[in-house]
Amino acid sequence: MTAGRSLYQALSDYAAGDFYPYHMPGHKRNPAGGEMADYHKIDITEIDGFDNLHQAEGILKEAQLRANRLYGADETFFLVNGSTGGVLAAIMAAAQPFDEILLARNCHKSVYHAAILHGLIVRYCWPKMISEYDIFDGVSAEEIGNLLDTYPGVKAVVITSPTYEGVLSDIPGIAAAVHERGKILIVDEAHGSHFGLSSHMPQGAIAGGADLIIHSLHKTLPAMTQTALLHVNGDRVDRGKLRGYLSMLQSSSPSYVLMASMDACMKFLEEQGQERFAAMRGHYESFCEKTASLEHIHIGKMTKVSQKRYELKGWDLGKMVISVKGTNMTGKELGDVLRETYHLEMEMTAETYVLAIMTLMDEAAGWQRLADALCEIDDRIEESADEGSFASGKRAAYLNRPLKSRMTPARAFQSEWETIPMQEAAGRTAAGFINLYPPGSPIVAPGEMLDEAVMKQIEEYRRTGLHIQGVSEDGQIVVVAL
Numbered sequence: 430m431t432a433g434r435s436l437y438q439a440l441s442d443y444a445a446g447d448f449y450p451y452h453m454p455g456h457k458r459n460p461a462g463g464e465m466a467d468y469h470k471i472d473i474t475e476i477d478g479f480d481n482l483h484q485a486e487g488i489l490k491e492a493q494l495r496a497n498r499l500y501g502a503d504e505t506f507f508l509v510n511g512s513t514g515g516v517l518a519a520i521m522a523a524a525q526p527f528d529e530i531l532l533a534r535n536c537h538k539s540v541y542h543a544a545i546l547h548g549l550i551v552r553y554c555w556p557k558m559i560s561e562y563d564i565f566d567g568v569s570a571e572e573i574g575n576l577l578d579t580y581p582g583v584k585a586v587v588i589t590s591p592t593y594e595g596v597l598s599d600i601p602g603i604a605a606a607v608h609e610r611g612k613i614l615i616v617d618e619a620h621g622s623h624f625g626l627s628s629h630m631p632q633g634a635i636a637g638g639a640d641l642i643i644h645s646l647h648k649t650l651p652a653m654t655q656t657a658l659l660h661v662n663g664d665r666v667d668r669g670k671l672r673g674y675l676s677m678l679q680s681s682s683p684s685y686v687l688m689a690s691m692d693a694c695m696k697f698l699e700e701q702g703q704e705r706f707a708a709m710r711g712h713y714e715s716f717c718e719k720t721a722s723l724e725h726i727h728i729g730k731m732t733k734v735s736q737k738r739y740e741l742k743g744w745d746l747g748k749m750v751i752s753v754k755g756t757n758m759t760g761k762e763l764g765d766v767l768r769e770t771y772h773l774e775m776e777m778t779a780e781t782y783v784l785a786i787m788t789l790m791d792e793a794a795g796w797q798r799l800a801d802a803l804c805e806i807d808d809r810i811e812e813s814a815d816e817g818s819f820a821s822g823k824r825a826a827y828l829n830r831p832l833k834s835r836m837t838p839a840r841a842f843q844s845e846w847e848t849i850p851m852q853e854a855a856g857r858t859a860a861g862f863i864n865l866y867p868p869g870s871p872i873v874a875p876g877e878m879l880d881e882a883v884m885k886q887i888e889e890y891r892r893t894g895l896h897i898q899g900v901s902e903d904g905q906i907v908v909v910a911l
């Protein structure tokens with residue numbers, strides 16, 4: 430980036446180029462999602478006639494009701510600092526300070542942040558890996574039921590479905606297991622705000638029976654970054670308390686630009702949603718036909734993995750896990766070629782795959798550019814001769830290997846910290862998070878014991894240029910002081 434250029438200028442220059450976004454936000458810079466006026470003109474505060482999000486009685490109440498009608502939950506709240514605010518408020522309303530909660534270990538960091546802020550005791554459910562793609566599988570209802578029997582003090586269960594890579598869990602089964610035992614189910618459906626809105630999309634967690642459901646509108650729908658929704662079903666959660674936490678955790682000056690964007694998105698879905706979702710299904714099917722002859726690149730969808738071996742109950746068609754596992758190319762290299770040669774920017778690059786996000790705002794040309802590039806690249810790839818190569822994905826094994834938990838995340842985070850080189854960390858207790866970003870689910874959470882294997886894995890990621898949060902540039906991490 431040229432020194433001295435303002436952020437606005439840099440963004441405008443980038444927008445004028447030919448890079449195609451296979452990443453969030455879901456509007457894909459496509460004005461068909463409803464262009465809004467110059468943002469200065471609609472950026473106001475709580476003046477007469479424009480209501481107040483924290484006690485909505487007028488136009489903002491109407492807008493939230495519009496969203497509510499579309500999704501069919503009992504109540505829906507606008508969120509202006511993303512799903513993060515909704516996850517924090519949901520967990521804090523569902524469990525009292527120092528209570529016990531059960532989390533799928535692949536949850537987003539905001540779930541852990543809630544556990545820290547509320548001093549919660551955390552029990553984990555470790556999803557398996559789908560070894561063909563080195564990604565997390567869904568969570569099983571049976572395992573959740575068993576864990577709740579082992580930890581009867583748990584107040585609430587938090588799972589992520591779909592995962593960042595689009596893998597769905599059995600929400601109705603999990604809801605039944607949780608409710609039978611008198612607990613609360615929170616589903617972080619941040620990546621599934623398009624679910625349940627069309628017969629072409631999977632049924633979502635609202636219809637699946639979850640108590641609290643969080644949606645990032647900005648991830649997969651045409652709405653501005655930071656826009657999200659929190660939905661409530663039933664009366665297991667005290668709504669007054671929930672509103673109270675939403676007020677504490679969100680800005681007292683929620684942006685009217687963002688709220689207008691959410692409402693515009695709801696109107697767009699009401700008016701054009703069905704047609705757009707049907708078109709998306711059509712684009713997806715032609716993309717599958719065009720890429721059916723790929724020899725080395727595999728695109729992760731249900732047909733490629735055995736449902737018998739795994740818990741997954743479906744795979745969001747908007748998430749394309751484009752795998753080069755077992756070839757002489759790494760995910761990072763694939764992402765680089767797509768960016769540098771084809772000007773296609775992916776959502777994420779991992780060891781053995783790249784992730785492309787497709788939404789109802791991608792037109793045929795977007796699908797076509799990706800299919801064409803993959804067909805060309807596939808011709809240049811070879812199978813790997815090196816069994817132990819990085820691209821073989823063998824080293825992703827850490828992901829479902831439980832680390833020993835020595836204290837609650839809150840106690841570790843709030844203890845005295847010491848900063849040490851990561852090479853000296855084995856045997857110590859993590860005080861902070863170490864995340865592979867995106868998606869931002871922790872490799873290490875505060876309170877966990879660091880061991881040689883996990884530290885080696887993190888070093889390997891750093892060497893191959895993947896983004897690691899929680900390790901400083903010179904390789905230092907924070908641990909609980911002795």
Ligand SMILES: Cc1ncc(COP(=O)(O)O)c(C=O)c1O
Nearest residue numbers: 510511512513537589617619645
């Ligand atoms: C599964 C999951 N939950 C929650 C969040 C937080 O969402 P937001 O960025 O809207 O705050 C993310 C963000 O990437 C996520 O991947």
